[in-house]
Amino acid sequence: MDAHLYLEVTLPMLEPATDFTYKWCVNMGLVDDDAAKMTLAVDEVLTNILLHAYKPETGYVELWFQYTFSEIEITIWEKGEPFDPDRYIYSAEKAINENDFEGAALETIRQMPDHFLFLNLGKDGKEFRLVKKFADSLISDLASSGRDSDIVSSEQELAGDYKVAQVTVNDAEDIAKLIYRSYIYTYSKEDLYFPRRIEIAIMNEYKFGTMVRTKQNEPAGYFAVIKSTDSLIGEVGEVVVSPEHRRKGLMKIMMNELISMSRQKGLLGLFGMAVTTHLFSQKVNAKFGFKSTALLLATSSRSVYKGLDTKPSVTASVVLEFLPLIRRWRRPITIPELYKELLTEIYGQFEKQPSSPSQQNQPDSGSGKTDLKLNILYEKNSAVIIVLNMGTTFETSCLRMFRSIEELNLTSVYIDLPLNQNPLDKAITWLKEQQFILGGLMPLFHRETDYLRMQRILKDVDFEAIETHTEIAFKIKERIKSEYDALQKK
Amino acid sequence: MHYKKSKEKLEVTLTGDFNLNAVRHISELLNDRTELNIDLKNSRFVNSKAIIFLHNLMIEEKGVIVRLKNPPKLFFKLLQILGLHKAWNLDEIVEP
Numbered sequence: 001m002d003a004h005l006y007l008e009v010t011l012p013m014l015e016p017a018t019d020f021t022y023k024w025c026v027n028m029g030l031v032d033d034d035a036a037k038m039t040l041a042v043d044e045v046l047t048n049i050l051l052h053a054y055k056p057e058t059g060y061v062e063l064w065f066q067y068t069f070s071e072i073e074i075t076i077w078e079k080g081e082p083f084d085p086d087r088y089i090y091s092a093e094k095a096i097n098e099n100d101f102e103g104a105a106l107e108t109i110r111q112m113p114d115h116f117l118f119l120n121l122g123k124d125g126k127e128f129r130l131v132k133k134f135a136d137s138l139i140s141d142l143a144s145s146g147r148d149s150d151i152v153s154s155e156q157e158l159a160g161d162y163k164v165a166q167v168t169v170n171d172a173e174d175i176a177k178l179i180y181r182s183y184i185y186t187y188s189k190e191d192l193y194f195p196r197r198i199e200i201a202i203m204n205e206y207k208f209g210t211m212v213r214t215k216q217n218e219p220a221g222y223f224a225v226i227k228s229t230d231s232l233i234g235e236v237g238e239v240v241v242s243p244e245h246r247r248k249g250l251m252k253i254m255m256n257e258l259i260s261m262s263r264q265k266g267l268l269g270l271f272g273m274a275v276t277t278h279l280f281s282q283k284v285n286a287k288f289g290f291k292s293t294a295l296l297l298a299t300s301s302r303s304v305y306k307g308l309d310t311k312p313s314v315t316a317s318v319v320l321e322f323l324p325l326i327r328r329w330r331r332p333i334t335i336p337e338l339y340k341e342l343l344t345e346i347y348g349q350f351e352k353q354p355s356s357p358s359q360q361n362q363p364d365s366g367s368g369k370t371d372l373k374l375n376i377l378y379e380k381n382s383a384v385i386i387v388l389n390m391g392t393t394f395e396t397s398c399l400r401m402f403r404s405i406e407e408l409n410l411t412s413v414y415i416d417l418p419l420n421q422n423p424l425d426k427a428i429t430w431l432k433e434q435q436f437i438l439g440g441l442m443p444l445f446h447r448e449t450d451y452l453r454m455q456r457i458l459k460d461v462d463f464e465a466i467e468t469h470t471e472i473a474f475k476i477k478e479r480i481k482s483e484y485d486a487l488q489k490k
Numbered sequence: 491m492h493y494k495k496s497k498e499k500l501e502v503t504l505t506g507d508f509n510l511n512a513v514r515h516i517s518e519l520l521n522d523r524t525e526l527n528i529d530l531k532n533s534r535f536v537n538s539k540a541i542i543f544l545h546n547l548m549i550e551e552k553g554v555i556v557r558l559k560n561p562p563k564l565f566f567k568l569l570q571i572l573g574l575h576k577a578w579n580l581d582e583i584v585e586p
Contacts, residue, residue: 011511036564040535047510092573104538111571
């Protein structure tokens with residue numbers, strides 16, 4: 001569960017904030033020692049803010065607690081006096097000989113988490129980001145202990161000899177083994193090699209799914225939906241069928257089950273991120289009614305799937321495919337002129353879409369202050385900036401955000417623009433001047449609203465290697481390629 | 491925080507972490523006493539402000555005798571990060 005605290009910076013605030021931090025970290029699955037380290041880092045940041053940031057006035061601080069399957073991130077935001085952490089270098093020698101402890105708190109903050117980031121957002125404040133990875137056993141460690149013998153089966157099973165059930169925490173180890181057996185160590189989602197991470201994600205309902213087993217209770221297939229944290233949608237993001245159980249219709253059984261479960265859980269839509277190094281996933285998604293809406297370049301490590309002709313590589317692109325689960329999903333009233341033709345075609349793929357908008361769907365004129373949210377995807381070396389409110393300060397706020405992440409040397413930066421706010425065309429034109437190109441439509445992606453994704457790719461892209469299955473995906477690719485080529489010429 | 495005062499000694503059992511709040515309380519209670527015993531059985535960490543506070547007490551001209559009971563693992567880790575693990579006589583400071 002993600003959490004948010006908004007606190008007045010006072011001395012009595014320290015203990016409740018650190019108590020919450022510790023309990024949240026433990027509940028999310030960190031071992032006690034790591035939870036204590038994160039708590040100490042939060043205490044040090046808050047203490048420094050208390051002592052230095054708002055002197056002599058009082059101010060406020062916001063803490064954002066975010067969980068992913070592989071790590072937790074705590075972001076502390078404040079808007080006090082300017083501060084440059086690079087100027088405070090701790091020296092043990094100075095501390096001992098001259099009793100000069102300058103930089104001691106910052107040194108502690110740097111050492112406690114696995115990653116520490118300081119982002120100076122200028123007038124928009126400052127952010128301290130603390131990241132701790134989960135320390136779990138790899139599935140190979142469990143496998144080498146001899147406990148994996150149950151997943152190897154030479155027996156042929158008949159289609160009717162399988163049983164399908166909802167995934168529970170008890171399936172965690174078998175899921176990891178299935179992934180290991182099918183992908184070795186090339187599956188892009190590293191968390192699936194750690195049974196404990198899978199267990200916690202299922203326990204906290206971050207994901208749900210189906211598991212197919214043989215009559216002898218051997219695991220044969222797994223398919224799961226990962227719930228989005230800021231919208232009522234989910235990603236059909238984890239799928240594996242053991243090699244000896246393929247071509248028996250298990251994928252179809254599991255997908256139908258997942259769609260049904262997603263409806264029951266109230267999700268408004270499902271999306272898939274199909275890799276473009278082969279067409280298998282795109283074909284499966286198309287078969288179940290998913291429609292292509294975006295092409296995201298350089299998003300993940302490439303997987304080597306047993307039985308498919310794929311070669312390992314550093315990065316791969318994905319086609320985003322969407323399946324609406326409700327009828328009330330509606331096309332926004334305005335579509336940016338720059339991409340009107342393409343977006344109309346993308347929306348046109350969906351049955352019962354678009355409906356005429358109600359008065360409530362009138363676009364916001366983009367007044368007030370710009371509100372941006374930054375998600376750093378550490379494992380993918382990329383970042384997503386979500387525009388929550390496109391206010392009058394859009395360009396300056398974006399520039400501050402770009403500057404603050406400059407030193408991270410990211411491979412890709414994505415920015416999601418809400419399609420229910422204006423002026424979109426002006427924002428897109430400006431983003432293109434900042435070397436962004438089209439990504440595509442992200443249906444219901446944040447706060448149950450459609451977003452347009454723009455992307456800035458900071459490495460070479462081989463468009464020849466990007467395979468697309470549907471006609472619309474090919475059109476999206478061609479449009480992105482033309483913008484990419486134009487940018488390269490500049 | 492629970493504490494017991496005598497003319498020379500202050501004995502404290504912290505109910506939470508050894509943080510800025512605890513430093514300020516202990517500082518107020520200590521006055522001119524020359525011995526400080528702290529039980530850290532309820533503490534998850536000792537922060538850098540607390541370590542600096544203890545360091546300063548110990549190197550003062552009069553020198554306060556500091557004894558710590560049940561310090562958390564993280565205390566030793568932070569002492570090492572700050573390079574004080576060799577400067578402090580842990581055999582005397584930490585009660586076995």
